[in-house]
Amino acid sequence: MTLSEVLTTRRVRRWAGSRSYERGEDYFHGGHVSDLKAVKGRITATVHGTHPYRVMLRNEGDGVGYECDCPVGLRGDFCKHCVATALAWLERRAPAGKKGKGGRKKKADKGLTMQDMRTWLLLQKKESLVDMLIAAATDDDQLSGRLMLKAAAASGVSLATYKKVIDQAIGGGGFIDYHQVYDYWRGVDTAIDAIAELLAQKHADAVIELSEYALSRVEHAIGSVDDSDGYMSLLLSRLQEMHLAACRMARPDPEALAERLFEWELHGEWDTFFDSVNSYAPVLGKCGTRRYQELAEAEWARIKPLKPGEQDPDRYGKRFRITRMMENLTEQSGAIEALVEIKKKDLSNSRVFLEIAEIYRRARQGDQSLEWAKTGIQTFGDNAGSALQNFLAELYHQRKRHEDAMALIWPQFEKNPCLTTYRHLKNHADCNKTWPGWRSRALQHLRAVTGAKARNGFPNRYAPWNNGSRLVEIFLWE
Numbered sequence: 001m002t003l004s005e006v007l008t009t010r011r012v013r014r015w016a017g018s019r020s021y022e023r024g025e026d027y028f029h030g031g032h033v034s035d036l037k038a039v040k041g042r043i044t045a046t047v048h049g050t051h052p053y054r055v056m057l058r059n060e061g062d063g064v065g066y067e068c069d070c071p072v073g074l075r076g077d078f079c080k081h082c083v084a085t086a087l088a089w090l091e092r093r094a095p096a097g098k099k100g101k102g103g104r105k106k107k108a109d110k111g112l113t114m115q116d117m118r119t120w121l122l123l124q125k126k127e128s129l130v131d132m133l134i135a136a137a138t139d140d141d142q143l144s145g146r147l148m149l150k151a152a153a154a155s156g157v158s159l160a161t162y163k164k165v166i167d168q169a170i171g172g173g174g175f176i177d178y179h180q181v182y183d184y185w186r187g188v189d190t191a192i193d194a195i196a197e198l199l200a201q202k203h204a205d206a207v208i209e210l211s212e213y214a215l216s217r218v219e220h221a222i223g224s225v226d227d228s229d230g231y232m233s234l235l236l237s238r239l240q241e242m243h244l245a246a247c248r249m250a251r252p253d254p255e256a257l258a259e260r261l262f263e264w265e266l267h268g269e270w271d272t273f274f275d276s277v278n279s280y281a282p283v284l285g286k287c288g289t290r291r292y293q294e295l296a297e298a299e300w301a302r303i304k305p306l307k308p309g310e311q312d313p314d315r316y317g318k319r320f321r322i323t324r325m326m327e328n329l330t331e332q333s334g335a336i337e338a339l340v341e342i343k344k345k346d347l348s349n350s351r352v353f354l355e356i357a358e359i360y361r362r363a364r365q366g367d368q369s370l371e372w373a374k375t376g377i378q379t380f381g382d383n384a385g386s387a388l389q390n391f392l393a394e395l396y397h398q399r400k401r402h403e404d405a406m407a408l409i410w411p412q413f414e415k416n417p418c419l420t421t422y423r424h425l426k427n428h429a430d431c432n433k434t435w436p437g438w439r440s441r442a443l444q445h446l447r448a449v450t451g452a453k454a455r456n457g458f459p460n461r462y463a464p465w466n467n468g469s470r471l472v473e474i475f476l477w478e
Contacts, residue, residue, distance in 0.1 A: 003041055003059045004093060011064075012086045015078040024083020033088040039115065043089050047081040051182035055085040069186065071229045146190065157198065157206050163213055166191050170217045176225040185231035188218070192238060199242060204250035211243040212260070219270055236272060247283045254288030262295045266321055275328050296325050306348040308379050319346075336363045350380040354388045361395075370395050377408070386412055393428060402432035410438075417446045419473050446471060 013021045027033065027047060036045040041059035046052050049070070058065045072079040121129065137144040148165060169191035176184045192214065199207045215236065222232050247257065261276040277284070277292050284292065299322050306312055312319055323342065330339045336359060343356050353376025360369035373392040377384045389408045396405035409428045413421040422442055429435040450468055 001059070001062055003038075003043070003057075003064070003089075006059070006062065007057070007064055007086060007090065009087070009090060012078075012083055015064075015066075016080070016083045020072075020078065020080045021083050024080035025087060027080055027084035028087040028091075033084050036085070036088050036092065038089060038092075043085060045085040045088060047084050049081065051179075053081045053182075055081050057082065057085060057089070071231075074234065146194065157203050159206060159209060162194065162198075162206075162210050165194065166210070166214050166217060170214075170221050172221075174224070178226045178228055181226055181229070181231055184225065185235065188235055189238070192235065192242075195239075195242060199246055199249075202249065204246040205252070207242060207246035208250060208252060211239045211246065215239045215243070215264075215272060219268065219272065222270065233270075236270060240273065244279065244283075247280065251283065254284050255291040258284055258288040258292040259295065262292050262325075265325060266299065266318060268321075277325070277328055278332070293329055296322065296329060300326050300342075303345060305344075306346045308347055308349075310348050312346075312348075336360070336365075350376045350384045350388050353379070354385075354391055357388075357391060366395070366398075370399075382411075397428070397431045400432075402434070405431070406434075406438070413442055414445060417442070417449060418470055419477055422474050423477070443471070443474075446474075 016024060027049065032048045034046050034048065037043070043055075043057040045055050047055055047068075051070075053068055053070045053073070055073075056067045066078055066082045067073065068079050068081045070079055070081055073081065133147070137147050148161060166188075169188045195207055195210050195214065198210070218232060218235050218239065225232055227233070257280070261273050261280060264273045265276055273279075277289060281289065303319060303322060304312065323346070326342050327339065330342055339359060340356055343352055343359070346352055353372055357369045357372040357376070360366075360372060370392075373388060373395060376388050377392060380388075389412065393405035393408045396402070396408075405428055409425055413425045425438060425442060426435055429438040450471070
């Protein structure tokens with residue numbers, strides 16, 4: 001099927017959804033679509049929104065493929081820019097005399113096509129076209145970089161040239177604000193396109209070196225970029241995917257690769273090469289994995305154990321990363337006790353007791369799970385956290401120790417009497433069909449708290465629940 005058969009207003013509305021369709025329709029009628037071209041089943045255009053976004057629609061048999069480099073389009077959705085482009089193309093194809101918006105007659109005007117432009121270019125002298133291209137590259141850093149790489153590739157792969165283009169794209173100047181970041185991202189992404197071309201040409205060793213170089217430069221640049229929309233993370237993800245593909249192709253020295261991956265994962269701040277021991281396992285093999293583990297265990301031996309209440313200023317830095325790496329290594333083996341030993345190195349908060357209790361429960365070691373949960377409650381008391389209290393209460397219910405379970409759940413409602421904790425209380429009381437008694441106690445407590453607050457003179461406008469609205473909320477829910 002052709003584009004004219006599959007691309008209709010009705011389908012565009014269905015693909016986009018009503019909200020995106022309406023916004024795209026506004027963009028179309030507002031004249032935000034420019035540079036619209038249609039060649040051999042492909043439609044391209046630039047849609048000017050917060051930034052100029054490039055859109056491409058293509059014929060895919062019984063459907064339409066689409067791409068847009070806006071954040072929504074990069075997630076794979078048919079965005080408002082795709083809608084605007086589709087509507088602009090449909091209007092261009094409308095028959096002469098068809099009425100447009102406002103009842104005015106439209107004149108059929110397909111404009112100059114890419115084929116027309118190609119025909120004209122073929123008639124020009126080679127020297128004129130070269131001069132035209134050089135002039136354009138003088139004012140366009142992206143085009144200049146692409147041409148430079150094309151010229152370098154003609155005489156072999158020059159890593160220095162590729163690195164120069166990467167440096168030019170990433171820069172080292174001032175801060176890139178929100179309104180500049182899209183153009184900045186596009187420039188860097190275009191430079192990465194050149195590395196992708198090398199991978200397609202089987203220059204895997206060069207791609208490994210260049211992708212690592214680009215990753216380090218992008219990581220360094222992130223601190224100078226307002227990346228509210230996550231464009232920089234897209235660059236990091238693309239480079240890591242390219243690096244892994246190149247390693248699978250080139251099969252570099254596994255131990256040397258393991259050392260680089262380990263250092264990057266341990267000291268990086270952006271989760272670069274996260275869980276690399278698993279994602280690179282086929283490339284690392286036994287030798288590389290063993291080397292990675294040796295490095296991790298040596299670093300782990302330098303980590304100080306933490307007792308309940310102790311703090312480590314590097315908790316969310318290198319300590320967090322090496323802990324995560326050791327957990328990944330241990331989870332590969334499936335050794336429960338080894339994983340627990342890693343967790344036990346930081347017993348500073350109740351969350352760790354909960355994690356260990358969950359490990360034992362998944363391993364169907366219920367007694368061990370119960371003991372760790374109980375120890376966490378005993379160690380931290382009221383500061384144990386509701387998650388650990390709820391976990392232990394569930395274990396008590398499973399053992400028909402309902403009173404012990406309710407002794408953990410009631411204080412949560414008592415501390416914060418509201419609909420959420422009321423429903424939570426009911427769920428647990430229903431386990432042994434004692435809700436009527438607990439309901440009476442809960443409502444009595446809430447009335448007493450409301451009355452006490454009111455007598456203390458808290459104005460209702462500052463404490464609206466003091467006037468009984470929480471009771472009303474509960475009764476409405478019931």
